[in-house]
Amino acid sequence: MAKLQNVYKVVSNEKLCPRFFRLCFDAPLIVRKIQPGQFVHIRAHDGLEPFFRRPFSVCRAKKYVEIFYEAVGPGTKILSLKKKGDPLDVLGPVGRPFVLPPAGTKQVVMIAGGIGVAPFLILSDVLKKKKGLELVLLYGGRTQGHVFNMKEFKNNGCATHMATDDGSIGTRGLVDKLFSKIDLNSKTTFIYTCGPNPMMAAVQKFARRHGIKGQAACEEIMACALGACLGCSIRTTKGFRTVCYDGPVFDLAEVIFE
Amino acid sequence: MIMNLTVKIGNAQFANPVTVASGTFGHAEKYYDLDEVKKLGAIVPKTVTLHAREGNPPRRIAETPSGMLNAIGIENPGADGFIRVKLPPLQKIGVPLIISVLGHTDEEFKTLTEKFHQQKGVSALELNLSCPNLGKKMLVAQDPEATRRVVKLVKGISRVPVIAKLSPNVTDIAAIARSAEEAGADAVSLVNTFSAMVIDVNKRRCVLGNFTGGLSGPAIRPMAVYMVYQTAQQVKIPIIAMGGIMTARDALEFILAGATMVAVGTANFIDPRAPVEVLEGIKEYMKKNKVRDIKEIVGVVKH
Numbered sequence: 001m002a003k004l005q006n007v008y009k010v011v012s013n014e015k016l017c018p019r020f021f022r023l024c025f026d027a028p029l030i031v032r033k034i035q036p037g038q039f040v041h042i043r044a045h046d047g048l049e050p051f052f053r054r055p056f057s058v059c060r061a062k063k064y065v066e067i068f069y070e071a072v073g074p075g076t077k078i079l080s081l082k083k084k085g086d087p088l089d090v091l092g093p094v095g096r097p098f099v100l101p102p103a104g105t106k107q108v109v110m111i112a113g114g115i116g117v118a119p120f121l122i123l124s125d126v127l128k129k130k131k132g133l134e135l136v137l138l139y140g141g142r143t144q145g146h147v148f149n150m151k152e153f154k155n156n157g158c159a160t161h162m163a164t165d166d167g168s169i170g171t172r173g174l175v176d177k178l179f180s181k182i183d184l185n186s187k188t189t190f191i192y193t194c195g196p197n198p199m200m201a202a203v204q205k206f207a208r209r210h211g212i213k214g215q216a217a218c219e220e221i222m223a224c225a226l227g228a229c230l231g232c233s234i235r236t237t238k239g240f241r242t243v244c245y246d247g248p249v250f251d252l253a254e255v256i257f258e
Numbered sequence: 259m260i261m262n263l264t265v266k267i268g269n270a271q272f273a274n275p276v277t278v279a280s281g282t283f284g285h286a287e288k289y290y291d292l293d294e295v296k297k298l299g300a301i302v303p304k305t306v307t308l309h310a311r312e313g314n315p316p317r318r319i320a321e322t323p324s325g326m327l328n329a330i331g332i333e334n335p336g337a338d339g340f341i342r343v344k345l346p347p348l349q350k351i352g353v354p355l356i357i358s359v360l361g362h363t364d365e366e367f368k369t370l371t372e373k374f375h376q377q378k379g380v381s382a383l384e385l386n387l388s389c390p391n392l393g394k395k396m397l398v399a400q401d402p403e404a405t406r407r408v409v410k411l412v413k414g415i416s417r418v419p420v421i422a423k424l425s426p427n428v429t430d431i432a433a434i435a436r437s438a439e440e441a442g443a444d445a446v447s448l449v450n451t452f453s454a455m456v457i458d459v460n461k462r463r464c465v466l467g468n469f470t471g472g473l474s475g476p477a478i479r480p481m482a483v484y485m486v487y488q489t490a491q492q493v494k495i496p497i498i499a500m501g502g503i504m505t506a507r508d509a510l511e512f513i514l515a516g517a518t519m520v521a522v523g524t525a526n527f528i529d530p531r532a533p534v535e536v537l538e539g540i541k542e543y544m545k546k547n548k549v550r551d552i553k554e555i556v557g558v559v560k561h
Contacts, residue, residue: 003290005530005531043529048324048475048476048504049323049324051321051323051326051475051528052527052528053527091530094289220316220317221317221321223319223328223527223528224282224284224526226285226289226530227284227285227289228282228285228526229282229319229328229330230313230318230333231330232318232319233313233318239312240313240315240316258316
């Protein structure tokens with residue numbers, strides 16, 4: 001009964017490295033509606049295994065809708081086998097988007113871990129149009145070949161800094177090693193973060209210490225994505241909040257990372 | 259061919275036998291195609307308690323083979339909050355509402371009944387006697403005497419039909435259904451979720467914050483069909499059946515086993531169009547098999 005549920009066609013499904021994929025599908029309806037930070041909920045196939053749909057941040061929406069994903073479990077593995085022309089059952093766009101940085105912001109720092117970089121490409125597509133805004137991306141990944149190519153971020157005018165666990169690209173270590181690379185101003189810097197919870201917890205601590213405001217895009221196992229089942233709730237300072245309906249974007253200071 | 263899909267629960271009439279199971283339908287006004295929602299026989303919103311509940315700690319759900327484990331913990335804004343915020347948009351849809359209520363005491367069931375039975379658009383009350391996720395040692399629906407007591411109490415006050423929602427976590431569900439019938443229930447609905455558990459072997463911990471949860475989805479369907487069949491042999495009041503219905507074929511199994519109405523539950527999370535597709539499929543089946551009245555096929559399964 002959801003008016004947001006449709007079957008679209010896969011345009012491409014490109015393998016970027018052994019486990020990372022970028023899938024494009026033709027959904028003008030979503031391209032028209034999507035706001036950075038929102039997501040789509042995809043049914044990998046008609047069968048009952050795996051049972052749930054899978055949520056994906058929209059990574060870009062120009063002519064087609066693009067998602068960036070890692071084939072880790074049964075759902076994403078099936079998705080990775082999709083070919084051009086295959087039907088794709090998609091629900092969305094859903095979820096609360098990023099709010100744009102408050103007036104007076106001069107610098108936006110996007111801090112991403114792994115696959116969490118996805119929503120920042122579409123965010124930078126929007127933010128690059130704002131004059132006088134410095135865009136910085138701090139990005140941590142596992143190893144060379146398991147990181148998203150920075151070219152499109154650079155094309156959007158982002159200064160990019162990378163860290164990998166093994167130091168094969170950029171700084172060796174976790175993304176918090178990159179905090180020192182940015183020249184902060186607590187009044188004019190705004191942070192966006194998306195990635196594993198321990199990383200976002202580190203970002204939250206850092207932001208708190210420097211008095212910087214920001215937003216976090218969260219993830220949780222999800223069933224309906226429509227705020228109906230209340231299954232994807234996380235702890236926040238305001239009580240339990242659903243990632244699908246109240247989020248996935250929350251005020252960085254409000255999330256209690258576990 | 260003119261087909262009659264109307265069904266009755268007590269003195270309440272519904273345009274067709276398809277509804278949604280409690281806790282699986284929400285934010286219709288924002289996300290759903292209301293023209294499609296209007297086709298349903300009834301809507302059952304998420305269970306309401308007298309006082310607001312914040313629900314269980316995360317994680318609240320897990321994916322299981324052909325199913326879902328949940329321990330939401332009846333997160334809800336409480337009766338007054340529900341009446342203020344959630345009820346008006348539901349009333350606006352215009353589909354008969356069956357309000358699911360859960361009291362922690364007899365007194366709470368009484369107050370909930372008083373708050374809801376005369377609200378506009380409310381066609382029946384469903385007593386949730388069977389939520390497995392509230393840390394109770396014993397559910398009302400696990401005790402024939404407690405079931406009898408609560409149903410009798412609510413029946414004494416309610417001006418709309420009363421439905422008792424039963425738990426499959428019992429030795430003999432038909433015996434509990436008989437108690438409900440004897441106490442005056444207008445219908446029984448079954449089944450609620452099966453108590454279940456999923457363990458993370460790496461962490462050696464239960465996946466759910468509540469440790470245990472309730473299993474739903476196609477994984478439980480054959481067991482639920484059997485329970486509906488068993489119950490239909492022993493009670494005369496209508497049965498509202500739920501338990502893993504994804505398609506019309508699934509729903510028809512329950513109808514043939516003895517259900518008057520069918521509720522689509524977990525399928526709403528996978529395919530939000532499932533309830534209307536179930537309804538369309540039932541109509542097609544009736545047409546193909548020249549069934550003029552849905553009541554002709556209730557409980558006619560052959561041995």
